[in-house]
Amino acid sequence: MLRCSVCGSTYDEAALPWRCACGAPLDWVIGAGVRTPDDLSGRPASLWRYREVLPCGNDDGCGPVSLGEGMTPLVRAAWDGAEILWKLDFLCPTGSYKDRGASVLMSRLRDLGVRDIIEDSSGNAGAAMAAYSARAGVRCRIFVPDYTSEGKCVQISSYGAELVRVAGSREDTTAAAERAAQTEGTYYASHNWSPYFAHGVKTLAYELVEELGGAVPDSVIVPAGQGSLVLGCDHAFSEMLASGRIAKRPRIYAVQAAHCAPLYRAFSDGSQEPATIEKHETIAEGISSALPVRGRQVLAAVRRSGGAVLTVDEDEIAPGCFRLARLGLYVEPTSSVVGAAVSRLLKTGAIRPDERTAAVLTGTGLKATDKILHLAERNEGGRPTHG
Numbered sequence: 001m002l003r004c005s006v007c008g009s010t011y012d013e014a015a016l017p018w019r020c021a022c023g024a025p026l027d028w029v030i031g032a033g034v035r036t037p038d039d040l041s042g043r044p045a046s047l048w049r050y051r052e053v054l055p056c057g058n059d060d061g062c063g064p065v066s067l068g069e070g071m072t073p074l075v076r077a078a079w080d081g082a083e084i085l086w087k088l089d090f091l092c093p094t095g096s097y098k099d100r101g102a103s104v105l106m107s108r109l110r111d112l113g114v115r116d117i118i119e120d121s122s123g124n125a126g127a128a129m130a131a132y133s134a135r136a137g138v139r140c141r142i143f144v145p146d147y148t149s150e151g152k153c154v155q156i157s158s159y160g161a162e163l164v165r166v167a168g169s170r171e172d173t174t175a176a177a178e179r180a181a182q183t184e185g186t187y188y189a190s191h192n193w194s195p196y197f198a199h200g201v202k203t204l205a206y207e208l209v210e211e212l213g214g215a216v217p218d219s220v221i222v223p224a225g226q227g228s229l230v231l232g233c234d235h236a237f238s239e240m241l242a243s244g245r246i247a248k249r250p251r252i253y254a255v256q257a258a259h260c261a262p263l264y265r266a267f268s269d270g271s272q273e274p275a276t277i278e279k280h281e282t283i284a285e286g287i288s289s290a291l292p293v294r295g296r297q298v299l300a301a302v303r304r305s306g307g308a309v310l311t312v313d314e315d316e317i318a319p320g321c322f323r324l325a326r327l328g329l330y331v332e333p334t335s336s337v338v339g340a341a342v343s344r345l346l347k348t349g350a351i352r353p354d355e356r357t358a359a360v361l362t363g364t365g366l367k368a369t370d371k372i373l374h375l376a377e378r379n380e381g382g383r384p385t386h387g
């Protein structure tokens with residue numbers, strides 16, 4: 001069953017609504033107290049080991065659309081005097097954590113008989129949806145702004161997806177995708193609107209607890225644009241608390257770029273809704289979302305956790321990127337905001353060195369060579385040396 005996050009109206013999943021008649025996002029409703037078995041040995045080494053808590057994966061006739069996503073390494077490395085648990089989610093099949101959501105979303109859609117989807121994304125989500133559509137044998141059209149870098153377009157179209165370039169802003173691209181999805185026979189599989197996507201993402205938090213031998217981190221630090229990682233962590237920790245698997249809720253710290261921070265502004269102002277902001281260009285393009293469609297839920301989740309939304313400045317992002325690389329962790333600038341955030345949170349005392357802190361690294365640096373080179377050229381300290 002699907003339920004509206006604002007007015008509470010309920011919908012049958014088979015009717016395939018992508019949002020409520022009132023205009024708000026829909027949530028997939030999980031059964032009360034559902035939990036995964038204590039012993040997961042013999043389960044696949046992918047997020048599908050947690051099938052009991054996923055919208056698709058039980059004995060309901062559907063098999064998962066999987067490329068082995070999830071079960072990413074958790075690596076301990078020192079940072080400003082603390083030992084941080086770095087979750088290497090950039091090691092998913094298409095190079096970002098979005099594969100978690102795409103696997104679960106595509107599995108559910110295939111089970112519901114969807115054969116043709118439309119998505120709009122200028123980056124990692126588009127690549128993930130294209131890859132999992134290929135795996136599922138589903139026709140996929142990805143709408144991107146016409147300024148999207150060639151590298152991303154090549155990855156998306158290599159998977160066999162049809163690329164539709166839209167002139168104008170990112171918001172114009174979304175509007176074009178929504179219009180096209182009104183055609184009979186296709187489904188608007190927007191990862192931001194999807195009631196299933198964040199339930200794929202939540203498996204990251206299930207993994208953290210499993211990898212820590214049943215212990216919970218004191219806090220989890222994630223980049224936040226639309227906020228699907230915040231929602232995923234919130235789903236997982238809420239479910240694990242309700243089912244008695246864990247005894248306390250970790251604090252969630254959501255990191256935005258100061259140049260595009262509608263969630264930070266709202267959090268600071270005590271507002272329930274994302275703030276209206278003027279967006280400036282940021283190197284952290286993956287979290288450059290001026291209009292987070294589930295912003296209300298993201299803000300509530302952060303507050304419920306006792307964490308916070310914080311921002312990092314453009315000149316903090318490059319040092320974070322190269323410091324992570326010096327630890328062997330080559331991630332895109334969007335991911336490296338968590339490095340700067342860990343430093344800030346340690347400095348202010350929001351997190352302590354003796355606490356268990358997990359930080360999620362979301363996207364590989366291999367997809368952002370041009371951006372990282374640009375950062376290196378601007379930053380003497382980070383300039384790569386050759387020979």
Ligand SMILES: [Zn+2]
Pocket residue numbers: 004005006007008009020021022023024
């Ligand atoms: Zn509604």
